[in-house]
Amino acid sequence: MTNNNRPATGKNHFTDDTNWQITNAELMESGHMACPGCGASLSMRHVLKILGPETIVVMPACCWAIIAGGQPTTALSVPLLHTPFAVAAAAASGVRQALTAQKKEHIQILTWAGDGGTFDIGLQGISGAAERHEDMIYICYDNEAYMNTGIQQSSATPHGAWTTTTPGGKDFKYSKKDILAIIKAHNPGYLASATIAYPDDFYAKIEKAKAARGFRFIHLLAACPSGWKIDSQNALEVTRLAVESGVFPLVEMNNEGAIEKTYEPENPISVKEYLATQGRFKKITAEETEIWQNEIS
Amino acid sequence: MIKLKHIEAIRNGDFTGLPISNTSTAVNMTGSWKFFRPTLKPKKSPCLEACPLHILIADYMQEFAAGNHLNALEILRENNPLPAVTGRVCPHFCQSACNRTDFDEAVLIGDIERALGDLGLTQPYSMESQECQEKAAIIGSGPAGLAAAVFLARSGVKVTIFEQSEAPGGLLRYGIPAYRLPRRILEKEIKNIVESYSIDLRCNHKIKSTDLDNLRKEYDAVIAAPGLTQSSIPETWPETPTVKGALELLAAISRDEPIPGQDFVIIGGGNAALDTARSLKRLGKTVQIIYRRTIDEMPAYPDEIIEAQSEGLLLREETVIEEIIDNGRDLSLNLHRSRKNGDRIEAGDFIETITTDFLIAATGQESSGDFLNCNPELLKAGDFAHGAASVAEALASGRKAAETTLRKFGRLPDDSITDQETQNLPPITFAALHLNYYSKKPALKIPQLDEQTRSDNFSEIHLGLSLEQLEIEAERCFHCGSCTTCGICWFFCPDVAIAINRESDNAESQILFDYDHCKGCGQCAEVCPRGVIEMEEDL
Known part of the structure; x- marks a missing residue:
C-alpha cells in the first residue's frame, strides 16, 4: 500500500506526551477467560509489565479466579495462588512471611482482588494485613458488583446502578463505600486510585507502589461491559468518562498522609453524561442524578 | 491435601494429581468467540484530498518528524516537482483542510514543504525508469510545462522545452514578485530539474503557428503549456x-x-x-x-x-x-x-x-499564443488549458498531460494514474479520529521581515525555520488515516492479541492481529488516533 509502507518514527510511545517506556515482555498470556473488553484483564497485563517476573500473585474468588483459566491452564507467567473469598490478604501475609524466612524480600507480593473480595468479604483480612504493615501490594480491581457470579450488588456498587439483586437500581440511601478512607486509617505505605484509561497516571502510580515498602493499596476502576451494560468497544471510554465526570477521581496519598487529586479534568463532563453511557443507570431519575452531581461538586 | 510426597514430586517436576496449573491459556482459541475482527483500513487524509497534486503529506510528515529529511523529500517529490516553489507560493489547500484545525491549529504544512524544497535544491531528482526512444516537446516552461517535463523525463522520455522568454519559469518568474519567490530559489530548482533529467531547455525560442507541424513530425508528442501571459484590458x-x-x-x-x-x-x-x-x-x-x-x-x-x-x-x-x-x-x-x-x-x-x-x-x-487554440487535438496544460488557477493546479495539469502522453506511448496502463491506490481510499474526517491521548499544542510561529525592513526592497518576507525546528511542527501531524505503528492498539488490547513489527517493510504486516485469540472487543478500533483500525464482520 503506497499510503503506508514507510518505516515508523521509531518512537516507542503513542501519545505526544508519553515519555515512559513500556516493556514488550508479557507476563499475561492470550487465551484467558475474560469477557471481550474486560478492564480487569487489561489492568492485570500492565500491572505485571511494571512489577516484572519476580512477583507472586495471590487472589481470592473473583472474576480473575476464572479469567486465569481452569486447571491445567494459567494466564499468568508468574506464580498465582488461589485462596478462598475472605482470606486473600491473610494468605498473602503468609506467603510474605515464608519468603522473608527464605530471605527473598525482593519478591513482590501482589494481592489481586475484586470489589467483593475487598469492600465486603475480605475486609477483615485486609485490615489485619494493613495493621501489621505486611509488605505487599494490594490491588482492588473494582468493577462495581459481583460480576463473576452474575452481577450481584456489592458495597462498591454505586447508588442507582442496576444489578440482578437491585433490579430497580441500588437505593440512593446507600452510597459506595469509601475504601480509600478505610485503608488510609491504617496508615498504609502507599495509597492511590487509578485506571488504565489514564496510562501515564497508571504507570506512575504502580511504579511508586513498586518502589514503596509496607502495605500498599491501589483502587483500580475496571470496566465490565456485561455488568455495566455497555458495548465492549466502549469499555475504555466509559472508564475515562468516570474520571472526567468526577465520579471516580484519580487520587494519591501524599507524604503528609493527605489524599490529593493527581488529575484534574480540563473540561469536566456532567455526571448525567457519564451515566447516559451505561445501560445499568437507565432507571436513574433526574433528581437522583442531581444528588449525585451535588455529591461531587 | 498436599503431603510430603507431593512436595518431593514437585521438586522432581512431577505435578501429577496436584491442583497446579502449568499450561498457558494460549491453548484456548478464544478467537472463536468473536463476531467482529479488527482490520487495518488506511484512509485518505483531508490534506491529501485537498491537494491538487495528491501529495502523501501524512506519510512525509512521519519521515520528517523522525528526522529522515531526505526520505521525506523523496515522498514529497513523488507528486510535487517544484516543492521549493510551492512551499512559498501555493495557497496550501492542504493546510485549510487539516484536521488539526478542529483541534487547535492546522499543521504548518507549507513551511515544512518549503524547508524540504530548499533541502532538495542540492539533491538531484531520482529516475524511475531507463531512457526510452520516445521524444516529447513542451511549449512553455511555466509550472505546467515543468511538471509535464519532470513526469515524462522520470519515465525516460527525452524532453525538449521551448520557452519564448529569455529565461525559464513563466509566471513563476515574470508574474510572482521576488519577495514571495526569490529568483535564486526558482533558478536553482529549475536548474536542478533540467540537470537531473537532462532536459533540453531552449529559451528565446518562440513557437509560431508554422512551426507546429514540424514539431509534430520531429517529436512523438507535443504538450502546449504557454500560460496566460497577457492581462485582458x-x-x-x-x-x-x-x-x-x-x-x-x-x-x-x-x-x-x-x-x-x-x-x-x-x-x-x-x-x-x-x-x-x-x-x-x-x-x-x-x-x-x-x-x-x-x-x-x-x-x-x-x-x-x-x-x-x-x-x-x-x-x-x-x-x-x-x-x-x-x-x-x-x-x-x-x-x-x-x-x-x-x-x-x-x-x-x-x-x-x-x-x-x-x-x-x-x-x-488571456493567452497571447492564439494559434494554439485553433488546434483541437493539441494536448494542453496549465492556465492555457483550464484558465487562471493556482500553481499547484498548474503542476497537476502538467502532470496529467504527461500521464496522458505516457499512456499514449503505452508506458502507463490505461485509465490509471500513478497514485490511484491512495486516491481510491475513503477519506477520513475529524470525527473519525480518537484524540483523547493528544494535548493541545499551538503551531510554531514563522518569523517574517517587518514592514519597515521590507518596504523598499524585494527580499523574501517569510524567513522560514530550520529543519530541526520544523520537526517539532511535523510531530503535531495526526497522520490521519495512516498507521504510524504508534502502538496504542497494542497497549490497550486486553487479550494480548496485537503484535507490532516496526522492522517490516510491508505495512500489512507491521500490525499483526492474532485472530486465534482476539475476542473482537473492538477497543483497538476505538483508540486508534488515526482511524486506521476498523471492525469488520468475522465470517
Missing part, C-alpha cells in the same frame, strides 16, 4: 500608453526595467492586483487598489491581503470607475460607490475625481 477603457496590464508591468519589474510614472491606480482584487501594487510600492511609487466588492470578497489569498494592508497599501473597496478621461500625459478617473443590482454591480453615488499617471488592469488574463 476592459474594452471600454481608452487605448492609450497610460493604460497598462498588470502582467506586463510585473514582467517589466521582474526584468528590472525602469518604470516611468509616480501615481498608479490598479483595478482588481486578485493576486495579480496585489502583487503589482506591492511591487510598485517597493519601487517608491504611490499606489492604490480599487475594487468593486468588499475586501472580504477579494479573490486574492487572505494572507496576501493581510500582508499588503500591514504594508500600508491603500485598498478602496466597493468602488467603481464610472468614467476615464484621457488627459494625454495622465488620466482623470471619476470614482463612484458601487451598488449591487441583483448579480450586477453598478455605479452608485459619485465619490471624487482622481488623477493618476497610470491605470493598471488586473481583472483577468
